[in-house]
Amino acid sequence: MEWGIRTKMTRSKVINGLKPVLFTLPAMIPFILFWLAPLLYVLYLSLTEWDFMSPDKTFVGLQNYADLFSNPAFYKALRVTVLFCAGSVLPVISIGLGLALLMNRKLGGSALYQALLFSPWVTPTVAVSIVWSWIYEPDVGLANTVLNFLGLEPIGWLQDPKWALTGVLLVTIWKSVGWAMIFYLVALRNVPSDLLEAGELDGASALQKFFRITLPLISPTTLFLFVVQIIQALQAYDQINVLTQGGPSGSTRTLLYLYYQSAFESFQIGEASTVAVVLVFICMLLSVFSLGVSKRTTHYQ
Secondary structure, eight states: OHHHHHHHHHHHHHHHHHHHHHHHHHHHHHHIIIIIHHHHHHHHHTTEEOOSSSSOOEEOTTHHHHHHHTOHHHHHHHHHHHHHHHHHHHHHHHHHHHHHHHHTTOOTTHHHHHHHHHHHHHSOHHHHHHHHHHHTOTTTOHHHHHHHHTTOOOOOTTTSTTTHHHHHHHHHHHHHHHHHHHHHHHHHHTSOHHHHHHHHHTTOOHHHHIIIIIHHHTHHHHHHHHHHHHHHHHTOOHHHHHHTTTOSTTTTOOHHHHHHHHHHTSOOHHHHHHHHHHHHHHHHHHHHHHHHHHHHHOOOO
16 A cells, blocks of 8 residues: 555656656757757767768768867958957947937937838848948949048948958948847836936936946846847858958958858868857857856846
């Protein structure tokens, strides 16, 4: 009798332990099939040498990683990636916040301005990049026409290695600021007005209210935008491919574009998979760093 009771209790514990697994199974199946399994396969490919055509894959161990970390092109692409992330994420967040503060004043026609500022985000990146390639055209493009009108020397926006990355960054920032503005606008409207009124009664200036009340309360939105923009910057491909194809002289070749060239131009799948694994590792490090910073700087209402 006692043995039967213990058996029933054991079964009950097993069933209760399996319930969370059963509830998460519908979400875990797509995660395993479409993320974890491909990631493990890419990790395996990074240990092989394969030309994408041959049915056989030659196992080379860590040789691809040794070759990658001794390749100057990798470090140049890593430098471009860091510059692209810093040059796109920080301006998008700061300009988006500035536009949101402006639109939050409920100016006349603000809804129209919000729609116009947000429209580049919903426009396909390829279409936007094609239009900007016309703007950057060295002889008859709008950008150099404006510079000539101002009495300045024309710039080889996409032809000069010194300016090519700046040209791509301008397109990226222009496309994303409206999206960041919408998120900040919602966050600003959720800031409790009684806290702002209390700060005003205490004699706080507009800047003091912004830095001590508003900015801490919208910090979750800032964290979200920072993480998402970092990921999008690491995944930037369309505008680079349309505008510069990673050139000139590799000045706009990010790690993702290096992966594309290794995989689909040189057909070095092992080398390309190695770049992909490094890129995933960088994303993981940035995610851990963001979560660590958020524990100290993010304030939830």
